[in-house]
Amino acid sequence: MKRKIAVIGSGFSxxxxxxxxxxxGHExxxxxxxxxxxxxARQFTTENGFVFDMGPSWYWMPDIFDSYFAEFGKKTSDFYELISLNPQFEMVFSDENLNLPQNFDEMKALFEALEPGAAENLEKFMQDAKYKYEVGMKDFVTKxxxxxxxxxxxxxLKSALKLDLLSNFRSFVGKYFKNSKLRTLMEFPVIFLGASPENIPALYSLMNYGGYRLGTFYPMxxxxxxxxxxxxxxxxxxxxxHNNSAVEKIISEKGKVKSIxxxxxxxxxxxVIASCDYHHTETKLLTDQEKNYTDEYWKSKTFAPSCLIFYLGISERIKIKHHTLFFENDLDLHTSEIYSDKKWPSKPLFYVCCPSQTDDSVAPEGCENMFLLMPIATGIEDSDEMRQKYFTQMIERIEKHTVTENLAQKIIYQKSFCLNDFKEDYNAYEGNAYGLANTLSQTAVLKPSLKNKKIKNLYYTGQLTVPGPGVPPSIISGKIAAHQATL
Structure with missing residues (x-):
C-alpha cells in the first residue's frame, strides 16, 4: 500500500x-x-570566493558509499570525482611529524622505522580489523x-569472540604496538566515537581498516x-x-501519527521518520506521554564530543597537508576533559582540513581554504571570548608547523561555529556534534530505539540511534529506518 511519509531533516540519514x-513506491x-x-554537511560560499564544507571532511569506508549508490543503479563516479589522498594525513607531535602513506607497504615501513616488528604487527592488526569490518559493517550494524x-x-554468534566486544580498544592496540606515537596514531580514529580509547570496545578497530587500509579520499x-x-x-x-520548513509538532491519534x-x-x-535530533523530537515535537525517554535518561547518556570550528580564508598559500592532526599535547588529558571533567581543554589537540591543497575550486587563486576543528565537551558554556582564546592558540601552532609568519593578518574570511550554533541550527542536545558515544553500554539494543514505543508509525534515524555516529553509519541508519517505516 502506498503511504505518504514525512522525513524531518535533510542530513545523510x-x-x-x-x-x-x-x-x-511511497510518496x-x-x-x-x-x-x-x-x-x-551543509556548504556555504563566501562573497570573496571561498567554498566551505560545514561538517564532515573524512571520506572513509568508501564501500559504504558505493553500496548506497549501487542500490539505485548508480556509481559514485556518476556524481563526483574521488581523489585518493597521499599522505592520508599528517600527525604533528612535539618532536616530529608523521605522514601516513596511502600505500600499505610504505605504511608498514613507517611503522617498522618507529618500532622493530611493528610492520608485521600492523599486518596482523589489519587482518583482524578487516574481519571485524566485514562482519560489523555488513551484518552487525544493519540490524x-x-x-x-x-x-x-x-x-x-560464531564471530562474537573475534569481534572483541568485551575488550577495550586501548588494550587491543597495546597488544600490537608499544611505541607511544604508533599507539596514538592507531587510537586517533575512535576519539569521535565519544569516549576515551579505554572505554571503546576493541570492535572499533574496524575504523582503522575502513580508513587507513581502504584509504582516505576526497570528493572534488x-x-x-x-x-x-x-x-x-x-x-x-x-x-x-521543502526548505525553510520547521516541523513544530507531530500530532498523533490513537497511537498513530496523523499529521505534522x-x-x-x-x-x-x-x-514520520525523524532524522532531526532525537532529543528535540521527543521534547519539542511530542507530548510527555508520547516520548520514549525521560530527561533523566538523556542526562545519563555519554555523548560524543561537540567541537569548536573555524572556517578561514587565507590570502596566500601555505605548506600544510590536506588533513593535519595537531597532537603535540597529551591525548588522555584532552579526552578526560571532554568526557570526564567536561570543561574547556587545558592543552587541546585539534585538526586542520585544507581542501585547497587538493581542490583549486574551493578557494580563489593563490589563496587557502582552512577548516579548524577542536573537539570539546558537550553542555559547557560557549562564548566569543572562549572561542577567540582557542583560535589564537590554534593559529600560533599552525604558524609554527607551517613556518608562516603573521598568519592571523593573512585571514581574509573568518567564521566560527560552536555549541550554541549546533543548538540553534540543528536543535542539537547540549550542542552535540557527533551523537551518542559508542561505548559498550550504548551499543546496539542499548541505543535509543529506532521506533517510537507509543506511536507505531513514528521512527527515528541518525547519529543518536543505531548504528551510531559518522557518515557511513548515518546512511545505513536511514536505510534501516526506511525499511521499518514501509513494512
Missing amino acids: GLSAASFAAKD VHIFEKNHSFGGR PCFSWTEFFSVKI GGFYKIIEAMMSICGDVGVQF LVNGELLEFDS
Missing part, C-alpha cells in the same frame, strides 16, 4: 531514508528547517536493534558533492523537498 522509502516529503539542505535475538544468527568540489548526489537520487525516485505542524500549517501523513 534523512536523505538515505527518503530515497529508500520513495524507491519502494515522500523532506522537511528542512534551514534554508540549505544537508544538515551538518534495527529492537531485540538481542536479531543477533542470534550462526554467523554472528567538497563533501557537499555527496549531499548533492543523494539529493539527485531522491529526485529521481520522486522525493519532494509545519510553519503553522497542518499536513497529514501516514508515517
